Amino acid sequence: MTASRPLAVPVHASVPTPFPPYTLRLPEGEALPLICDSPHSGTMYPDDFGYAVPFELLRGGEDTDVHVLWQALPSVGATLLAAEFPRAYIDPNRDVDDLDADLLDGPWPTPLQPSEKTRLGIGLIWRDAGKNSMPPIYARKLSVAEVQSRIATYHAPYHAAMREQIEAAHARFGAVWHLNLHSMPADSYEGLGIQSDPPLADFVLGDRDGTTAAPEFTAMVAEALKKRGFSVAINDPFKGVALIARLGRPAERRHSLQIEIHRGLYMDEATRARGAGFDALQDALTQVAREIASYVKDQLK
Numbered sequence: 001m002t003a004s005r006p007l008a009v010p011v012h013a014s015v016p017t018p019f020p021p022y023t024l025r026l027p028e029g030e031a032l033p034l035i036c037d038s039p040h041s042g043t044m045y046p047d048d049f050g051y052a053v054p055f056e057l058l059r060g061g062e063d064t065d066v067h068v069l070w071q072a073l074p075s076v077g078a079t080l081l082a083a084e085f086p087r088a089y090i091d092p093n094r095d096v097d098d099l100d101a102d103l104l105d106g107p108w109p110t111p112l113q114p115s116e117k118t119r120l121g122i123g124l125i126w127r128d129a130g131k132n133s134m135p136p137i138y139a140r141k142l143s144v145a146e147v148q149s150r151i152a153t154y155h156a157p158y159h160a161a162m163r164e165q166i167e168a169a170h171a172r173f174g175a176v177w178h179l180n181l182h183s184m185p186a187d188s189y190e191g192l193g194i195q196s197d198p199p200l201a202d203f204v205l206g207d208r209d210g211t212t213a214a215p216e217f218t219a220m221v222a223e224a225l226k227k228r229g230f231s232v233a234i235n236d237p238f239k240g241v242a243l244i245a246r247l248g249r250p251a252e253r254r255h256s257l258q259i260e261i262h263r264g265l266y267m268d269e270a271t272r273a274r275g276a277g278f279d280a281l282q283d284a285l286t287q288v289a290r291e292i293a294s295y296v297k298d299q300l301k
């Protein structure tokens, strides 16, 4: 029965900052070196954001509910870290030098290396809500101190928590598997400025063209999804960004894989409300989580 299903995750439009940047759920029962994170599902908007667009536009950047869809992970032995702050405020899936100097009221004290993401307006600090037709998020320049504070209060602790969990697992087991969990808008190709004949897949797995995870791990996750009826693409159009680039080193038995879910499978993108497919998707991902846990267990033998 779905009668008790909430229609939407709670959203908090103006939360006094600072607040704890993430929630960390530890394994229930036997722990596995399976560390998962949802960097973009945060819905607590800091009260010093100072944006100048309608709130709903900012919410378009959220991977709303991803940590809820994958909520069973700790029950299979995995660790699940989820950001509480929204990516439109500061994006934990970007390096700190992937910053647009034009957003700032003064010079940044260290060299910047803006990437393609910054060019698209979705670097460390977003310029607009991710689409060319969108108005700028700010009607002001951001102070250097303000951006430094966002890094120190939210971005840096998130990365420190990830690093701590990954390193502890690797030290204990000699290997670690990381799932970087996201969801993607139905018009992702359009947003990226890419022409594609095939429609966006239900799931897109990203391993930065085979460099951040063993191919057999990526293939195993793809198969677990396909046999439940989902279409799966690899690295098209999302290959994975800062988090998996930093953590994925298969030669050291550190495997990092990005998983993007098509938002049409579980939400109404106009309202962010959960759709009719939410429960079925959550159940399917619980089974997929079990299969991934069992793969990880086998690798440790």
Ligand SMILES: [Zn+2]
Residues within 6 Å of the ligand: 039, 040, 063, 181, 182, 183
């Ligand atoms: Zn995301």
